[in-house]
Amino acid sequence: MLLSTRCSAVLLALALPSSAAVAAASAPFSSSDPRHARLRQLERQASDLFDSADYALSMSQRTRDAWSRLHDVAMKVKVSGKPHPLAGVALVNLSSMDQIDGKNPDALARSSEGLSLLAPFADAYPIQWMQGLSIKGYVQVALGKVAEGAATLRDASRYMDGYIARTPADRLDKDAHMLRSNIAFSHAQALTRLGRNAEAVDAQRASMEARIAAVGPNSADAIGSYYTYAQLLSRAERDAEAEKYARLAVDVATDHVDRRHPSYARALEALGLLLSRTGRRAESLDYLQRAIAIKRETVGTDSLYFQFGLQNLGTVLLPLERYADAGPLFMEAERGFRKIEGEHSPQSARALAFAGSASLAEGRRDEAVERLTMALARVRAGSDKDRDIGQRVYPYLIPALIGTGRMDEARTAASAFATETRQLDNAPAFPLAQAAMLSDWTAQQVGSLRESAGRLAGVLRDSAGMTDNGELTEEQRAALDMVLAVAAQTQDAALALEAMAVLAGSRIAQANRLVAQRLTEDQALAARVRALQDRVRTLEAADSKLLKALATDRGVAEARADRGVVAAAVEAERAAIARDYPRWIEAQGGERPDMDALRAKLGSEEALLAVMPAFDGVYMLAVGPGGTRIARARMDRAAMVALVDRLRASLTPKGFDRTAAHDLYRQIFTPDIMATLGKARTLRIVPTGAFASLPFAMLPQSPVAAVERKTPWLIRRFAIEVQPGFAIGATSRRQMAARDQRFLGIGAPQAFGAQAGIQSESGGAPMAAQHYFRNGGADSRALAELPPLPGSLAELQAVAARFGAKRATLLVGAHASEAALRDRDLSPYGVILFATHGLVSGEMEGVAEPALVLSPPAAGATGEDGLLTASEVATMRIGADWVILSACNTAAGDGSAKGAAYSGLAQAFRYAGAGSLLVSHWPVRDDASAFVTLETVKSAGRGLPRAVALQRAMLKFIESERPDAAQPYIWAPFILMGR
Template identity: 80%
Template sequence: MAFSVTDPHHSRLRRLEDQAFALFNNDDYALSMSQKTRDAWGRLHAAAMRTKVGGRPHPLAGVALISLSSMDQIDGKNPDALAQSRAGLALLEPFADAYPIAWMQGLSIRGYVEIALGDVAGGANTLAQASRYMDGYIARTPADKLDKDAHMLRSNIAFSHAQALTRLGRNAEAVEAQKASMEARIAAAGPDSADTIGSYYTYAQMLARVDRDAEAERYARLAVDKATDHVDRKHPSYARALEALGLLLSRTGRRAESLDYLQRAIAIKRDTVGTNSLYFQFGLQNLGTVLLPLERYADAEPLFLEAERGFRRIEGENSPQSARALAFAASAGLAEGRRDEGIARLETALARVRAGSDKDRDIGQRVYPYLIPALIAAGRADAARAAASAFAAETRQLDNAPAFPLAQAAMLAAWTGANDIGLTDSALRLAGVLRDGATLNDNGELTEDQRAGLDTVLAVAAQTQDGALALDAMAVLAGSRIAQANRLVAQRLVADPALAARVRGLQDKIKALEAADRLLLRALATDSGVAAARAARASVAADVEAARAALARDYPRWVEARGGDRPDLATLRAGLAKDEALLAVMPAFDGVYLLAVGADGVRVERATMGRAALVALVNRLRGSLTPAGFDATAAQDIYAQIFTPDILGALGKARTLRIVPTGAFASLPFAMLPQRPVAKVDRDTRWLIRRFAIEVQPGFATGGDTRSRIAARDQRFLGIGAPTAFASGQSGQQPGAAQRGGALLAANHYFRNGGADFHALSELPPLPGSLSELEAVAKRFGADRATLLVGAEANEGALRSRDLSPYGVILFATHGLVSGEMEGVTEPALVLSPPATATPGEDGLLTASEVASMRIGADWVILSACNTAAGNDAQAAAYSGLAQAFRYAGAGSLLVSHWPVRDDASAFVTLETVKGANRGLPRAIALQQAMLKLIRSKQDGATQPYIWAPFILMGR
């Protein structure tokens, strides 16, 4: 219809519009939201309704209602806002092109309020309509006629649309919507404004949801860089940009790196907005949730408790957010062994939310998985059963509930007798869901919730003495540690496009399996359509297993780097030699679990001491070790916790023990555990090494080492070490020269921007005995069969250019960087000499991923470097990945150490072990006899475990 907004017949309406807009846009916020402003819009609406255009009310009647709906939305009167926006849009629709901004504002308000009132799908459709109209408006309007307000409106609409799509799980569409929002924000405010910075980090968060992590990190870092350069430190966007980057780094497995950004964000919030804001409390909670997977419970708990108090102070006693923070604090307390306190906190969190609303089921998903096992352990069976019933019922009511909580709820209900589903079947199903979830994670990490779920599976396995179930769950725990240690090794392998495509194909199939699991679990819970759901799930599972088998066949090294195939108990037992047994020692969430597999049976136990206490005991023993003695009480207590009568009964008369430890137990020198209390150390002390020859392996790989042994007469020796010091990146010191510096720091300290940090490396402590050790071993082999690369010759180029196949024994005597978190660009490495000149691909660090790409024919590789066995804290990845990398490169056996080794003792054990193996002894027994011979020797202090106990034989 013919219509003009400038029609002189409607000048009175335009004056009323101007009066209302003047009030609404007033700098005085109270006036702009006052009844006076509402009355002005009301007068315009009434007058416009009386004025007809082609038989319809004048469109300004719709503009007035849309403006009133905006005021209602701001006031939180969402039902009124929805009614006003719908009525206003109906009046305005025939004239939308005449009032495009008002039309789009009306759609934006309606969509936003629909979502707020629970109609997310409807709101998303409304915002999609607004976005399409906006795109057309931008396309047909000359650029010089578009003001920043139009671009800002476009950005806001696209932002709300992206948020709605995310809630609907339509993440790929959400990414595109947020990209449009970001581009419009740049057009409206420029690339450096605080508002635009918010768009950068929001876009990064969207990209992360669709696993486009590299792009996500780029935009998150862009937000931080822009904020640093262009935004006042007090502006909220500065702290939010730091926080967004920190959370992204945490999500991609670089939690230690993320902590710095999150801590800086909290410090800025504390200084700028103070502690009496939700903004600050969420920052505390975010930091705490990053600390939990690092097992830094003592650091996380006070953050959650401070946030809990803050949420309650701001939102009231029944604040849902305070309940969530209290539940997080409870999980930290449970992990530290404080069960009664944890139960009380979890029950308080539930009661607090129930008092505020009976519709908030989300808090139950946080509380029940921790509360129910704790109630079972406390002997409160009735309370556990009631909680399990509530958990199952609430989980069924969640829209699109993932397979993990559905499986967890079903297993806990079975465990407490709240349903009739078989306990073992439901536990196996939960273990399978957790295994598949770990496969989808490129970093190999398990969340705290996943570890708690595995803890419950292992508790059931111990209760039912189901060795196969225990093995299933333990393989997930061990595989996670292996995948973390080998993260960059796996990345290097996946650089092969063919392998990358196969891996993504497998992950897509696993996502389909998760969906099938979810449908089956829902069918079981409702006893409806079970047969069809089970058949559909079986079909998808067969597809997944076929893909897994094909990948293992075609790319075995990648599968091994990711933790290996799923082990089978029968195959594992068949792979043990006649006189061999296996013992797995696994900390999960609040418990430590033991699996013994021997000729006389299988035994599953939970240690009587909790995880936190037993880990503290291991750390106490490690901290007490000196050349003069050790904490004998701690050592004997650990032995008693692990080698119980039933565990020893399952191990039977085995002479060799294969141990699979994770977490803190990867740094435990099992050989020195005394079988009985020790009053005085002497040559006859009953160490565990007298009972068993010990081989340690990071996972449950089956099958023996089929490599043929090199004959003794053909053995040749290569020694690498005693490198020159890093000093401004230049070599020049003599072999073995002392380097300045103090204690060896965490490995992250020695990396910067993807390469070696020469300044940090220059501060490494000296290794004065490394040259003597290399020369002593070389002397045993003889000058004609020994080669040394020492000093400046101990560099990456010299090693890579040398044919390593003739050497039967290779010894590295240098620093090993394995302590601490292996993440980001940081990976386990051996320190070699710095390059004399800048050389591509050489930085003086021989990393695990570089080792894995080498071809080594050595029967033995000895890593006589500080702590090459494992990191020295609970979070460090088992057996460092460095030792594993040598196995991938072709090494037959690895001899590694738990702490810096005295050079004469290292030379003695190395030579005696190699000689024994060449006489035909099994390698573990060769090491056992070498250690016992050292104890009996007349070397100074040789009876002390500090001298002989650090050595371990590492298998697959």
């Protein structure tokens, strides 16, 4: 008899005998011996019942009795002094029924006994032998004996390979290949649970190849193998290959499978989750939303399959800070899980916990406490052993309780969190550090609180460096929020700086993901990065050991010494990479800042202000003549972000939301912050998140009734320089006088589509960068729709005239091309000005990355598409003292207030060697761009600091007679971006 179809579908796990057991089958034996016809008749009777289409009958006591009758009779029939092997076959099938019924201990006992009876005759009953071992391996894993199960399944895979090899091809049917696929699948899953991801990939590939042999490459079953293989490749950090197979699954599903088949939606979902994991969350949303729509249509909403889809989509929205969208999804999933699984559903508790974290991020602390407490109580009522939900709930619940003044409840929760975390086997460093800090915080132990908060910040700093895209999870940002709250409470500036550096570094790495990818095409660097990541994993293990030792007060000295050795090795490797590959370090967020070094590098009239949203709060760190100050804004993060959105949305050439602008000023520039900034005349601002899109220069220092030339904008108080991180270049960097500089101007390019006669029909602003890419390259038709920039040529000519004909070079029209730049030595130019369209987007994903639009390539040209992308810029060698990007929207991450901290385009010029950059927050009016650019260059040429030169240019424009010159929309988009 072949393996039961039902068993194959339910178990997805088929194992085989050990080599020792197989070797025991030495006695001559024939399964068709006529003397045993009665036993074979009993086997057929039991098999017919078990394979019945009537599920109730197949799993009935009648079927069990049939297998038991076969076992009892076969035990009395002796073959070479041993019970007939059909006694073992009967037990194997009874164990299968036990496993399907969820009776795993019974299934393990019966499968083990059945295999013992079958072992001497395994080659005569290979399918049944493999069935028995599959059940044994499966239930070993299910019962937590994962290593034993993996070993069983490993031997099963080897035996199956031998069985396939020695069986003639014409005798191998679909069932044999499917059996091989299921065995390898189960082995891969067990290996994954053991963290042996590379081996799991090999096992799943074998499963996929066998599945294709069984059902063909375009079947629904093959699709499942493709996306499962992609998932395991991703776990093994082979993301490029993973994406290939995840996309293959979607393509095959689209072309060959009815959309009602579960594999269709699952393929979309698998690709969406993979894209999310690799930092392309915006792109992933489309696939996840399509999957949910198909599930809603085909299987309805009363299935776990649908509820998990809702929850997956919500978890992707959380890191995008789309909490208002995520919350309802979690609550819908919570209701669905509870309806299906009952009031104590663990999945409903998890959905409720996710919804609680979204409530906290939105500033609704009471609602967060209610949801998180309910989630904890619900799962505990169902089981006293599920500590996973506590790990999800406590890090949000405890700060929410503290924020609502419920300190006694917070202390109780912190104690439970610490106890449960210590009881976890191999607890990671992150939850251990969280639990320790929250215990100290609720106990109001200020001395130890600083130490534990610093340890948590260090763990977060190291773990943030583990991901190639630099993205922080919401759990990590919530933990950083806690660290910053402690820093504000204790006024620990060094602690605040470390936490803020992690936040800023994450944003920088996100904006420069494609730049970093291009840099690591250098195999030597790639190997160094992998080695560093391996060392950081070792450091995380050492952190866990130390934190566990501190929690139990055992072995602390030894654990601390071991960690010190590992930490020194990590720092040495990081320093070596920084020395040899400084641009990669910058693209990943820069070197770690030091408060003393930062203060030393500030000029005598300079101050620094960091403005950063964390999770539910916005924090400011001021460093100036008045010392240091850490403060949390009175408004929650959600309210502050809403203010930035209001201000950005209200900006027009004729006005803006004056109330929102002044409210932002009052929230950020509090009396304590202003006292710390003191009499500084230049302010370096380090903003992240929504505040990277905030034009600080236009914040009014007092309420504004009407815009006038003398309105007290912040630009009147400070010359402002914005920087993405805390690295401050040496103040001694040489600033050449204009007479000694050479100038290169690139812009006014030939329009795309001009040669083909495509006419632009657009007079509006450029769209997001993704609109201009197709199939990995520039989309000429979309680029032909870009609106003209009539003032760009005049701007270039005016600035060039300032330098003089002998020191100025212009590349305009058809000469403003990638080829012209590639063939030119850029190192002699002190000032480089691009006057053209800049394409940016909030989510620089896939092939779409920020770019400057140049002229279309000449016919037959290879290796260029007319777009100078950020990753291409990063590989250039630029010696310019500064670069001016007089292009549309070259500063902001996107048109909303949630973009990354300045586009990778601007940062790429820094990595290429530029000193400072003059960029813009939104499309700039041509005459304003030319005026501000020229005046800034002139003033800087006379020796003024660049920030002061820009300040004077702005103020001069405001006071000019040009139309609407005093309106911030016209003059405020310009920012000076420093190193």
